Amino acid sequence: MPLLECQHLNVAFGGAKALNNVDVTADSGAITGLIGPNGAGKTTLFNCVTGLLHPSSGVVVLDGRDITRLPPFKRSRLGIARTFQRLELFSSLTVRDNIRVAGEIASRWQRPRVDPRRETERVLDLLALGHLADRDVTEIPTGMARRVEVGRALMTRPKILLLDEPASGQDEAETEEFGDLLLQLCADGIAILLVEHDVSLVMKVCSYVHVLDFGSTIARGTPNEIQANPVVLDAYLGADQEP
Amino acid sequence: MQDFLAYTVLGICLGSVYAIAATGLVVTYSTSGVFNVAHGAVATISALVYWQLRQGWHLSTPLAIVLTICVFAPAVGIFLELVVMRGLRDTSEVTRLVIPIAVLLAINGLATWVWFRDGSRAIVPKKFFGEQHLQVLGQAVYYHQVIGVGLAMATAGGLYVLLYRSRLGVTMRATVDDRRLLMLNGGRPDRASLGSWAIGAGLAGLAGVLLAPQQGALQIFALTLLVFDAYPAAVGGRLRSVPITFVGAMVLGLTRQYFDWVSHAGQSWLALRNLRNAIPAILLFAALLFLPQGRLRGAVVARTRERFTVPTMKQAVAWGGVLIAAMAMLQALMKGAAVISLANGMALSLMALSLVLLTGYAGEINLAVYTFAGVALIVAWQLDVGPTGLATRASLSVTAILAAMLVCAVVGGLIALPALRLRGLYLGLATFAFGTIVYQLVILQTKPLRGSIFGHQFTINLFTTGSLTVPRPHWFGIDFRDQRAFLMLMTVMFVLIGLALVGIRRSAYGRMIIAMKDSPAACATLGLNIMRLKLGVFMLSSALAGLGGLMWAAQQRTLANNNNFDGFASLLLFMIAVVGGIGYISGALLAGIFLSVLSVVMPNIFIKLGSDYPSLHWFFVTGIGNFTKFVGPALIGIRLGKNPSGIAQQVMDGFRPLKRVPLGTAAWASSIVVLWFLSWRGAIGHWTFALVVIGSVFIVPRVLMGMFPERFEDVANAGQEDPDLIGLARPFQRHDRDRFDRELALPGHDRSRSDATS
Ligand SMILES: Nc1ncnc2c1ncn2[C@@H]1O[C@H](COP(=O)(O)OP(=O)(O)OP(=O)(O)O)[C@@H](O)[C@H]1O
């Protein structure tokens, strides 16, 4: 049974359907890709999973439990963590404190309790952010800020990590290194749902990919299947997108 | 039945005026995102202008109306948008509330200065067509009221056409959704903003002219409050929906009139009359309960401009020591009256400390600090004095203080509950409504509450004789009825609470509060129960407000029920605290001192100058003295838009470089001590001393930087970093673009375009 299951999700903003009967699943210990042109509904799906947005119909199931009605903080306590495409960092805090406060929040509800301070240093190392630790988080480049968001999410020791375009703003070498990190994380048993425009990263790390376009799933399969799928190519070329 | 219909007619008449006022508020909010607290002040000054034109200068009614509603009021709106509100983009919700508060106080101050500076004067606005009226079902309905209903209909229809059928309206509605997108699509958000401010202010003016005759003799702040009564209608419409606002206004008007009917025009019994006055505030709470929860707010995309640095605990302790020493030295120099001013200021600083926690750290808003003072005062009085005791004999006990803080925390928690789900602005409005309710139903009550619980008789004395006298503490064998001793006690308390707050800020709890302020959405996805944290912070800060308020009351000794509690004092305190630097303990200190100095000392100086130079009396007393008294604080508040982090930040930025010249700094500090000694011995005047010290605070850092330029190269070159690296080393920001525009002499792009950081 998959760890996360979204079934028949529907979301509409005014008249426009942002999600149309979307089904997405993610398994523990694997990286699932979620791709699609701009405005396809990827971020909207993340918002539904984390509870920041309520779908008009459909259910979200985590670990066999229906969490559709739970508020965001309760979902997080069940093991969902995410990053934000439009960065949501704590702009008055330093890089280190951004990560540390996440651990401190987590240590209020998480058992066994982990020392937030020690965990912070571990995560800073893991993400190679040590040299930026004492900088104001508003001062660092976007690519690094995205890593801070990943680190912050990891502090809750999630079962599933939702990453919204984590590589944008990182250069090629950094992206490469970041991909390895993701593989390492899922080797530890975390499920990762990855939204990313960098196709080579998706092809490299994902074991399964869902493709959204205009709110509907237009394809799903292994990276190789997706790459060969004419519908997907059409969606991307038709939308005149993709660097 | 006939009565019911008659009161329905009256309710619709009243509701119509509310509708005009409330929709004006909605129009400005929905295009600019600014909740224009000053709406009521625009209404008031328009009513005065209309009076001046019509009854003062005897213009014809139509001409006076056109000049007031179509020329004067919109001009005020346009002026506000151009000069003040436009600077509010990218600022926090707090700043966006404080500036309109400052504008409100400035306009009312100006009106007082123009029309009422020589004390009371009867300005009695007349109704349109005087006392002519129709008889409707046995009730007199004035032509004035009929005109009000007609105008409300016209307003509703006009706004509908404007917002939903015209291009300008579409632009206006799009402006607040996404300014940038609108511009990319060829919209002109600036013009839309101007339009909405002009219309909003015009509607305010109309409401003011219609409401003014209700009062009899016009009183500025009372009329402003009358307009505030319409605000719940706007809140019911989520500050966006014109139709719901309209319906809400009708509900408001009808409720009030039905209440009159049920209580048989209940003007005779004070309790009921006050309940009538509290109806809008009560309805506001009701509206808050039913408002749907908005989406969790994320971080503001363009970084807000407010930045606060955090002192280390060591620094905080050192500064606390300096403050106590400085205060001890200062009070030794000063005469009795000046010590009282200083002590008043210190008491206000203690109250402002509660806002440092709530607003500075958590970004939430409390517009009823004085109300908490009132609550604390009533509780402490019951415990320490009691109905038969003598306040002058008693000592304020620690038990009473703790009980008062506890009650304040609980009460604070209860009023915050309905607003916690909503954005910060709504919590602010809830506190304001709470202030009104307590003022009307508790503080203005002159009968004691009697009752019994489990057979125990109890009597709670409110402001029974119109005032309460509070005991001062008598602790550690020191009688704090001595003003100097009490000043020092408050100073020590200020330092201790300040240290505790810095401790909180540096703790895990403090970081969570900051995180919650910066991005509630991110916090929720990390598992933080935001409502519980908010509730906790609000309760803690309410308790601190109670403590500070109690000290303030003890400083005043006898407190009348008529001033400070009607809401405006709380608005002023909130505003000055933010201006002082709401993120800093020192900001609270500055705020308190400021308030007492500005409102007492400054005018006195000018009155003295006026009597010394009788030929310049008008200039000093009316021109500068009264003007600073009435308008000064508000003008300072308006300046905040330029530097939203507050004055404390500015002063500290000035001092930061001094660390590099320890010798010079030490020399400066010791010369102050020497001067103090001379002044204490009477060798130089106290005022001279004060002026020299204040002046040196601003001058010495500059002088030292000038003397040792080599140590300050990096400070002087700040902002001159290598342009090639901007965007790589850190994100490209608006000030960078401005700098490039400046240096390349490009015509500045529209300043409202938000920066592309991602
Ligand atoms: N708050 C909102 N109000 C109205 N429409 C919205 C809102 N949020 C998203 N949309 C619309 O829903 C659709 C899906 O948006 P979403 O942000 O989920 O796309 P996305 O796949 O994440 O795109 P991108 O690759 O650009 O991040 C878009 O058409 C968008 O304009």
Ligand SMILES: [Mg+2]
């Ligand atoms: Mg997206």
